[in-house]
Amino acid sequence: MAIDQSFVGRSYPPTEPYEVGREKIREFAEAVGDDHPAYTDAEAAKALGHPDVIAPPTFAFAITFRAAGEVIQDPGLGLDYDRVVHREQKFAYTRPVCAGDRLSVVSTIESIKTLAGNDVVEIRGEVRDETGAHVVTAWTKLVARAAEEA
């Protein structure tokens, strides 16, 4: 089933703020095996010019992916969620995500395409802090594979 093109450009309400915790950053850094001190030692992070420990670059996805989930499960969109795979991911950072940040995401459907029967949806997640300042934008491209292909 082709998905509804009229959803292109649609934005969803900002998510409730996600509070970035030091221990969550530590857990994430340990999970990816990265012992860079900027992720766990506030002094090391400050020596690099950051206000507090920072999160690894892809940590932002943990926040935007939850926001994107609300979009792809929007029944009106008609995406076959069980057949969805992650095709592309891109980030553009104004600054790194930092411990103590309270981050909110506005998701927008950037594009919808049908390629060889597969539905391809790109969602842009704009992540802002409590003051409304931009932190990072995440573009997530998802593909719902055509049913006959699997």
Add this chain to the structure above:
Amino acid sequence: MTARISYADVEVGTELPARSFPVTRDTLVRYAGASGDFNPIHWNEKFAVAVGLPDVIAHGMFTMAEAVRVITDWTGDPGAVVEYGVRFTKPVVVPNDGEGALIEVSGKVAALLDDNRVRVDLTATSGGEKVLGMARAVVALA
């Protein structure tokens, strides 16, 4: 932000130190918990096979997180990453044999940009197959 590498010291073609990152089932369980992505294709063999995969596969975002370490280790400041994007071309299959898989990553400076920024292109393979496409980042150097 304080990158350790100076813009003046790099040119197009400068190679970053390559690295290999092991990934086992244990790694995937930890990553699932830390990232909040509990899709069973990353930990449940039966489920993965039922949806047409050869075995449990690594989270694409895990592979993306490992690949950028070649850049963040090189610059010294992970906050120096300005842009980072990848395409997930092939899954990293992680067998339940205690050894798992290896993600091998190399990178080189592909373009010199303004404001002391450079574009770095990454190559990531596992089992001889390219697992990321269009893997590139823009980083701010000193």
